[in-house]
Amino acid sequence: MKAITVLKTGSEISLVLAEHAEPEAGPDEAIVAVHAFSLNNGEVRGALHDGIDGDRPGWDLSGVVQTAPEGSGFRQGDRVVGLVWSGGWAERVAVPTSRLAKIPDDVSFEAASTLPVAGLTAAVALQKKTIGPGSRVLVTAATGGVGIYAIQLAAAAGAHVTAFARDGSTAEFLRNLGADEIAVGVEAGEKSGPYDLILEGVGGSLLGAALTWLAPRGVCVLFGDASEDALTTFDSRRFRLQSGGAYGGTVLYGFFLLEELTRPEGAADGSAILADLAQRLSDGSLRPIIGRTAPWADIDATARDLLKRKFAGKAVLTVGG
Known part of the structure; x- marks a missing residue:
């Protein structure tokens, strides 16, 4: 064989x-x-x-x-x-x-x-926060396998979907998948927030910025590290309090598909x-x-x-x- x-x-x-x-x-x-x-x-x-x-x-x-x-x-x-x-x-x-x-x-x-890795990752990650009409979802690494399925699945659930892109060349492609907004760069990503759920596949400095864009009780699911940056730094006060607002409840969730499918309970x-x-x-x-x-x-x-x-x-x- x-x-x-x-x-x-x-x-x-x-x-x-x-x-x-x-x-x-x-x-x-x-x-x-x-x-x-x-x-x-x-x-x-x-x-x-x-x-x-x-x-x-x-x-x-x-x-x-x-x-x-x-x-x-x-x-x-x-x-x-x-x-x-x-x-x-x-x-x-x-x-x-x-x-x-x-x-x-x-x-x-x-x-x-x-379907297996990309589809399962997108579907299971989207379950980490209940979303529906009125929910705001951000997807980074949007043109990758997970991002492509995550945009479609989040849009099908009725959420308002923002796709984060490195440049504007993929805007039409991402809109055709179901993205309502295209955020090109960190400033645009922040402006389109806050988000109830962020699916983050880049890591590094983008993850640090995204953690400060969460809505109250928002969840950021880190499913990848496409940037290969070794370190992430972030404003912990903004992540926890949104610059002094009485919010909190925000979560950074480390996602690994093998663990999601094989954990002893709740797999x-x-x-x-x-x-x-x-x-x-x-x-x-x-x-x-x-x-x-x-x-x-x-x-x-x-x-x-x-x-x-x-x-x-x-x-x-x-x-x-």
């Missing part, structure tokens, strides 16, 4: 196709023949910057069930989307049924493969959320934005282009050929 593998030669790291043993399913796992998978910045950065020779990266996948545990609700031939913590970029993968969902026949494998139901997201793709209320589709033999070049932000939206690779 072939799988994408980290190849380290001296100080050089690349991603290549290599032969590996067939996966063995555990008692709560299905074997899925992979048709497509999508890339995420975190896994690509980890593989190309810190990868160990022989590592098998890959989180998101879609394909067809080959075998499934009895009573799991899955059977041979089911079209599915799933999430694993490593090794997903392969011809066949063992996937826990708790992170597997069926996809409607009219949803392509390519579209479905964009998010990954399978149910994936199924809901797949249905939204089917009915057109959610749109995948795929910036590049390529055969999986092009993994190394595609992964590097993703890190260089040569396209907006997700990179999807198709397996086979």
